[in-house]
Amino acid sequence: MEAQTFSSGFRSNSTIPSTKIPLERVSITPAPRRLSLRLQHSISSQRVLSTGRLVCKNSSERVKPNVVIGEEDDSKAVVKRKKLAVFVSGGGSNFRSIHEACVRGSVNGDVVVLVTNKEGCGGAKYARDKGIPVILFPRIREEPDGLSPKDLVTFLGRFGVDFILLAGYLKLIPVELIRAYPRSILNIHPSLLPAFGGKGYYGMKVHKAVIASGARYSGPTIHFVDEHYDTGRILAQRVVPVLASDTAEDLAARVLKEEHQLYIEVTAALCEERISWREDGVPLIRSKDNPKDYY
Ligand SMILES: Nc1nc2c(c(=O)[nH]1)N[C@@H](CN(C=O)c1ccc(C(=O)N[C@@H](CCC(=O)O)C(=O)O)cc1)CN2
Numbered sequence: 001m002e003a004q005t006f007s008s009g010f011r012s013n014s015t016i017p018s019t020k021i022p023l024e025r026v027s028i029t030p031a032p033r034r035l036s037l038r039l040q041h042s043i044s045s046q047r048v049l050s051t052g053r054l055v056c057k058n059s060s061e062r063v064k065p066n067v068v069i070g071e072e073d074d075s076k077a078v079v080k081r082k083k084l085a086v087f088v089s090g091g092g093s094n095f096r097s098i099h100e101a102c103v104r105g106s107v108n109g110d111v112v113v114l115v116t117n118k119e120g121c122g123g124a125k126y127a128r129d130k131g132i133p134v135i136l137f138p139r140i141r142e143e144p145d146g147l148s149p150k151d152l153v154t155f156l157g158r159f160g161v162d163f164i165l166l167a168g169y170l171k172l173i174p175v176e177l178i179r180a181y182p183r184s185i186l187n188i189h190p191s192l193l194p195a196f197g198g199k200g201y202y203g204m205k206v207h208k209a210v211i212a213s214g215a216r217y218s219g220p221t222i223h224f225v226d227e228h229y230d231t232g233r234i235l236a237q238r239v240v241p242v243l244a245s246d247t248a249e250d251l252a253a254r255v256l257k258e259e260h261q262l263y264i265e266v267t268a269a270l271c272e273e274r275i276s277w278r279e280d281g282v283p284l285i286r287s288k289d290n291p292k293d294y295y
């Protein structure tokens with residue numbers, strides 16, 4: 001199933017030549033199974049005005065009902081199914097894990113768009129295979145077709161994105177996006193923040209630093225994203241042992257296994273609106289089984 005890559009050049013499988021298309025001319029009219037982008041764009045004066053219709057199929061899974069959350073007084077609250085954007089730079093195993101959880105119904109949401117700075121990465125390939133649109137961000141010298149922060153915010157808004165999940169995305173999220181999605185952007189980091197976080201701490205570099213430090217425990221952290229690397233409010237963590245014989249690869253594999261489970265658990269809570277904020281600003285997850293319990 002062919003999906004589309006969105007960039008300032010807006011390459012598509014339509015016969016319209018790839019060119020810059022002013023965003024104000026792109027309207028996304030979501031339909032039950034298909035996103036249809038009606039493009040009306042005027043290109044440079046010496047070229048004709050053309051309109052075209054590009055049909056962009058989203059993933060093929062059937063439309064699932066909103067989830068019903070029981071309330072203490074037995075009234076039932078219907079929680080709208082959420083639209084998710086996932087940001088990756090590499091293999092995308094967390095992205096795949098979250099997408100599979102959405103498809104099987106474990107998460108009350110759908111991944112409606114993938115954002116990457118590496119158009120050829122494994123996560124982008126998976127997205128295309130599943131019919132999930134791919135957005136290239138940011139615009140850099142090596143990727144001149146990448147979107148600007150302002151255009152990215154506009155695009156995500158037109159996809160109706162509710163929450164943004166960073167999953168191995170290696171670029172700084174700009175303040176424009178953070179302001180557009182307050183308390184709505186999560187990141188997963190492969191250490192127990194605040195330890196071993198910040199600029200320069202990503203991928204295997206994190207696990208190498210943990211082992212070199214002699215730390216006896218490590219594990220994934222999921223946190224809300226603010227303007228700086230890894231300093232946002234911590235929402236969830238899991239702990240794994242660091243063994244004396246561990247290589248960085250051994251530790252990475254142990255942590256990654258917990259990441260997959262933790263990100264699904266947290267994304268499910270996010271999409272069921274079970275995240276609360278304590279008066280001191282600490283975010284908490286309301287237990288699904290015992291609504292009076294938070295953790
Ligand atoms: N505004 C924010 N943006 C991002 C955050 C965040 O918390 N706030 N988290 C990162 C993910 N991350 C750790 O979890 C992280 C990613 C990358 C780096 C880093 O040092 N990157 C290098 C460039 C690496 C590359 O391009 O290959 C750098 O900036 O020099 C640190 C932490 C995602 N964005």
Ligand SMILES: NCC(=O)N[C@@H]1O[C@H](COP(=O)([O-])[O-])[C@@H](O)[C@H]1O
Pocket residue numbers: 088089090091092093094095167168169188189190201202203206256259
């Ligand atoms: N600081 C950010 C960072 O290091 N993120 C880490 O990148 C990996 C991505 O794996 P994936 O592409 O298979 O999900 C994950 O281990 C994630 O915690």
